[in-house]
Amino acid sequence: MKAVITVLGKDAVGILAKVSAVCAENNVNIIDVSQSTLRDIFCMIMMVEMDKSTITIGELSDAMSFMGKKNGLVISVMHEDIFNSMHRI
Amino acid sequence: MINRRDILETIHMIQDENLDIRTITMGISLLDCCSQDPKEACSKVYEKIMRKAERLVPVGEEIEKEYGIPIVNKRVSVTPVSIISASCGDPVSFAVTLEKAARETGVNFIGGYSALVQKGFAAGDEDFIKSIPEALSLTEHVCSSVNIGSTKTGINMDAVAMMGRTVKRTAEMTRDNNCIGAAKLVVFCNAPEDNPFMAGAFHGAGEPDCVINVGVSGPGVVHSALKKIPDGDFTDVSDMVKRTAFKITRIGNLVAKEAAKRLGVSFGIVDLSLAPTPAVGDSVAYILEEMGLEKCGTHGTTAALALLNDAVKKGGVMASSRVGGLSGAFIPVTEDAGMIAAAECGSLTIEKLEAMTSVCSVGLDMIAIPGDTPAETIAAIIADEAAIGMINSKTTAVRLVPAIGKKEGDRLDFGGLLGGGPVMRINPMSSRRFIERGGRIPAPIQSLKN
Structure with missing residues (x-):
């Protein structure tokens, strides 16, 4: 199963590293990353695969929001299907 | 990979525009x-x-x-x-x-x-x-x-x-x-038997043993979409509402399917209603005002609501083959920040609301009326509303709250999703003799429609 992680916040050193660290700790495989900064706002979209993950998507979502809050970032983790169903016929 | 813009659009809808699944209702x-x-x-x-x-x-x-x-x-x-x-x-x-x-x-x-x-x-x-x-x-x-x-x-x-x-x-x-x-x-x-929205939900006698019905909402999303086309004509407006309703309903369809599967019961319907909440930015009245009305309730409101209600249905039926329930736009006064404001400034009256119910998805909903309103007057309001539903083959409903001990212009507050609002003016002339007649108004003719 694939999930989409989005990260929004003020640009700073090491955001990508922190998010990837949480993924690595839980054996969540990153398959695609796209990121940009517009003025000072950092925006990253990451596609991950959770087939071999040691935690559920709900737990990953909790872990990411916890880490996000500590670093002033808004992080959401959502099942890929929600985007597929909304934007593909 | 899914388009980056699409992902950000979905997240924006949920985080900033109050897109939500309003209810998962299990019919038993x-x-x-x-x-x-x-x-x-x-x-x-x-x-x-x-x-x-x-x-x-x-x-x-x-x-x-x-x-x-x-x-x-x-x-x-x-x-x-x-x-x-x-x-x-x-x-x-x-x-x-x-x-x-x-x-x-x-x-x-x-x-x-x-x-x-x-x-x-x-x-x-x-x-x-x-x-x-x-x-x-x-x-x-x-x-x-x-x-x-x-x-x-x-x-x-x-x-x-x-x-x-x-x-x-x-x-x-x-x-x-x-x-x-x-x-x-x-x-x-004309009560629907598969409506997931309260307070009118019940499980019809013709329904299966147990089903999952899902109600989606998102007035805020439609409002934001219309803000992007301030100069569009009504074809553009209708098109934008349809596209937005489609996306909202797709999410409802996904959630309903998933919930039914996990609970081991059948998937009933998705009800794609724009159900407002008192939260700022989650109002149906604001959508109507975005179309160019100074205040909800002024002349043009019925036409704007008719367009909105119809476009919501059109977008929704394309997105799910199981659309049912009430499906359309709700206009509950105390639950909608824009309606409350319009009622408070006198732009929205109960007579205009009655006209609006002939084109919206339900009826006179969550309206506080003076506590000393006679029961016969309440009955007469119900009769008027039922007549609109009966003749136009649509669901209509009445949910009036007589504010006991309060009079026109006072405020009644429930808090939470039910909100609060001003006690509205009711026509003081009596309907007592009309209601006392009793009996049945016959079913209407279905041809010679003028």
Whole structure:
């Protein structure tokens, strides 16, 4: 199963590293990353695969929001299907 | 990979524009719970609801987390209780049982304390309707509805008169709690049997044993979409509403399928209604104002609402093959920040609301009226509304809250999703002799439509 992680916040050193660290700790495989900064706002979209993950998507979502809050970032983790169903016929 | 813009659009809709799944409602048939002994019937009802809905709330929360979309309410609707209580009497004990089941399962409303009397009263129906005020004053989560008319049968005016008294009595019995009982009581014409939205949800007798119905919402999303085309003509407006409704409904369809699968019951319908909440930015009135009206309720409001309601349906039916329920735009006054503002400044009157109900998806909804309004006047408002539904082959409903002890211009506040608003002006001329006639308004002709 694939999930989409989005990260929004003020640009700073090491955001990508922190998010990837949480993924690595839980054996969540990153398959695609796209990121940009517009003025000072950092925006990253990451596609991950959770087939071999040691935690559920709900737990990953909790872990990411916890880490996000500590670093002033808004992080959401959502099942890929929600985007597929909304934007593909 | 999914398009980056699409991902950000979805997240923006959820985080900033209040897109949510308004309710997952499990419909449960109680037809196999009848008994001549009310105690036995109630214990069967309790056992069945607990067995079917035990996992409803945890599964709802699970889906919420996995998909990242808020699911605001988890609810249960049951077979109209009047059918179950007919053979044993004591309907209030069923309301108490439903309340207990609601608390145990953790759902936030349970609907179906209902009766269907559009053509006449069956055994027990009159006693049942008389029990509604007591049932609603003894319970917190139980919702009640009565269907008093339909296009096929006409309007049961005896039931209309009774409901005028029932609405008033319910408000009186809950006067210490902002008359909230009346906010949980809906009087229908052409009631849908698969509606997931409260307070009017019940599980029709023709429905399967257990189904999942999902209600999606998103007035904020539609409003934001229209903001992007301030100079578009009505074709553009309609197109934008349709596209937005499509996306919202797709999410509802996904959640409904997933919930039905995890709970092991069949997927009933998706109800794509724009259901406002008192939260700023979640208002149907603001959508109408975005179309170019200075204030909701002014001339042009009915046309704007007609376009909105129709475009929502068109976008929705393309997105799911299982669209049902009420599907359209709701206009509950106290639950909509824009409607409250319009009513407070005098732009929105009950007469205009009545006109709007001929093109919206339901009817006169959540309107606070003076506490001394005669029961016959309430009945006459119900009759007017039912006539609109009957003639136009659409669902109409009345949910009025007589604000006991308050008069025109005062405020009534419920808090939460039910909101609050000004007590609105009612025509003071009497309708008593009209209501006292009783009997039935015949079913309308279905040809020669002018």
